[in-house]
Amino acid sequence: MRKEIIAGTLALSLMAATSIAATALPDWTADAAGLAPFAQAMRARDDAMLDQRMLGRSFFSIPWVAAPAATTARDGLGPFFNANTCASCHEDNGSAPTIDADGKPLRALLFKLARPGAHNARMATDTPESPDHARMLDPHYGGQIAINATGHATPEARPRLETHKIAYRYHDGAEVTLERFTPKLDNLAYGPLAEDTVIFTRQPPALAGLGLIGAVPDAEILAWEDPEDRDGNGISGRANRMADGAIGRYGWKAAEPTLIAQIANAAAVDMGLTNSRYPVELCQPGQTACIEAPRGRPSPQGLLDLPDTRLAAIETYLEGFKAPQPVMLDAQAVRGADLFAAIGCTACHRPALSTADGREIRPMSDYLLHDMGADLADGVREHEAGPSEFRTAPLWGLGARLRAGHRFLHDARARTPEEAILWHGGEAAKARKTFISLDPAARAAILSYLETL
Numbered sequence: 001m002r003k004e005i006i007a008g009t010l011a012l013s014l015m016a017a018t019s020i021a022a023t024a025l026p027d028w029t030a031d032a033a034g035l036a037p038f039a040q041a042m043r044a045r046d047d048a049m050l051d052q053r054m055l056g057r058s059f060f061s062i063p064w065v066a067a068p069a070a071t072t073a074r075d076g077l078g079p080f081f082n083a084n085t086c087a088s089c090h091e092d093n094g095s096a097p098t099i100d101a102d103g104k105p106l107r108a109l110l111f112k113l114a115r116p117g118a119h120n121a122r123m124a125t126d127t128p129e130s131p132d133h134a135r136m137l138d139p140h141y142g143g144q145i146a147i148n149a150t151g152h153a154t155p156e157a158r159p160r161l162e163t164h165k166i167a168y169r170y171h172d173g174a175e176v177t178l179e180r181f182t183p184k185l186d187n188l189a190y191g192p193l194a195e196d197t198v199i200f201t202r203q204p205p206a207l208a209g210l211g212l213i214g215a216v217p218d219a220e221i222l223a224w225e226d227p228e229d230r231d232g233n234g235i236s237g238r239a240n241r242m243a244d245g246a247i248g249r250y251g252w253k254a255a256e257p258t259l260i261a262q263i264a265n266a267a268a269v270d271m272g273l274t275n276s277r278y279p280v281e282l283c284q285p286g287q288t289a290c291i292e293a294p295r296g297r298p299s300p301q302g303l304l305d306l307p308d309t310r311l312a313a314i315e316t317y318l319e320g321f322k323a324p325q326p327v328m329l330d331a332q333a334v335r336g337a338d339l340f341a342a343i344g345c346t347a348c349h350r351p352a353l354s355t356a357d358g359r360e361i362r363p364m365s366d367y368l369l370h371d372m373g374a375d376l377a378d379g380v381r382e383h384e385a386g387p388s389e390f391r392t393a394p395l396w397g398l399g400a401r402l403r404a405g406h407r408f409l410h411d412a413r414a415r416t417p418e419e420a421i422l423w424h425g426g427e428a429a430k431a432r433k434t435f436i437s438l439d440p441a442a443r444a445a446i447l448s449y450l451e452t453l
């Protein structure tokens, strides 16, 4: 009940805010209708911060090369990697194309591996010495397939998608063709996968307002938890908790508690950049060329490709990203915003969160896990997130992602927000059912509202 009241008042204040001109938006927000809302940065506190950000941006967007190289600052790529810059998968700091017109996967779509019964796919990549390591990962390929390699190592496999088309028809006769994919791996270079290895895919989320998300106190997120569904609305969000009790916020299953943890993981797993959290190259026992590949030159921090100072610079760069917000809604989108709240979308896509320093941000997510049903399940656990549980996807910047031609949902199966809604199940089944029961004009109003975000 409490949630409904909050959602209602926020919808009203949102509608009031939308009639105010652009100048009313605070300077840490970006006009969501602008060209590249993710690429904009907040004002830096001082020159030192500005320098850090510029350094961070260079590590984010200038290609890394294999070690040892004349350019010592950016060598250490690989031996295995998926792309040589962060920006390859986060174009203009957003997402990136993941599947081409022929249904072929592009490099930004990660093919990951886990074994059922493994408690924690993500943690397993960090210490090969941990007792559960072998049980959780594929013994020959680890937790992620590298489609590229430096020097003499052979890339691990060539990913492919098997496409299945599913026709959907609304009660009024309107039709949508949904797509879903079965991930496959060809040219496996290091022997077959283990019998029980599951292949699953993940697309890059857009990198909006990351520092602002980090500034939301745990208590603000936990206030919306309702694991026993005490308010009886069919929705029982809960936070993903790490072994040390920290609350997960980043990634499709909220499996990383802090921005620095997420960056360290991306650097090691996606680009082969060792760092203090992942000090060992992610080569599996049989991958001799990977194990024997030349390492970077020693730096004051040791042999790490990405010493802590550089990791911190990337963090400072990402923390500066603005929050995309709608500047003005037309009448149809205002109606859509109202319907979005009325049919229960805001029960998970929470309209506002407060940061510790009192800023009200609108990522349109509660940062909690929800059971999304069997159709979206990927068979994988990450910390406490089960196979069908996902973090409510933040919707800010959705319009820019749509205009860039990027796809939706964790495995990029949806070409449009409408397809994404039709895949909602589990705790979101009721909201989906209400959405499909609406008349075409009401559905169009909701979709038009989503495009303004």
Ligand code: HEC
Pocket: 060, 082, 083, 084, 085, 086, 087, 088, 089, 090, 107, 108, 109, 110, 202, 203, 204, 205, 206, 207, 208, 210, 249, 250, 251, 252, 253, 259, 262, 263, 266, 267, 270, 271, 314, 318
């Ligand atoms: C090969 C593609 C690829 C590369 C390269 C890559 N990422 Fe990502 N990024 C992803 C994918 C896929 C996810 C989602 C991972 C998940 O949830 O399992 C992601 C997630 C993230 C997130 C979490 C965003 C959120 O909303 O929770 C951040 C932050 C991030 N990446 C930063 C980086 C940085 C910094 C680099 C460079 C060091 C980088 N990424 C390199 C594909 C990539």
Ligand code: HEC
Pocket: 235, 252, 340, 343, 344, 345, 346, 347, 348, 349, 370, 372, 376, 390, 391, 392, 393, 394, 395, 407, 408, 409, 410, 411, 417, 418, 420, 421, 424, 427, 428, 431, 432, 435, 446, 450
């Ligand atoms: C029970 C919680 C819940 C409810 C209710 C809910 N959603 Fe979602 N939504 C999610 C989760 C979780 C995801 C991510 C699922 C995934 O990637 O597999 C998501 C993803 C989306 C996406 C795709 C975003 C992206 O980044 O790919 C859109 C669009 C969306 N929801 C719109 C809606 C609309 C419109 C409604 C109301 C009809 C709604 N949602 C109701 C939890 C919910």
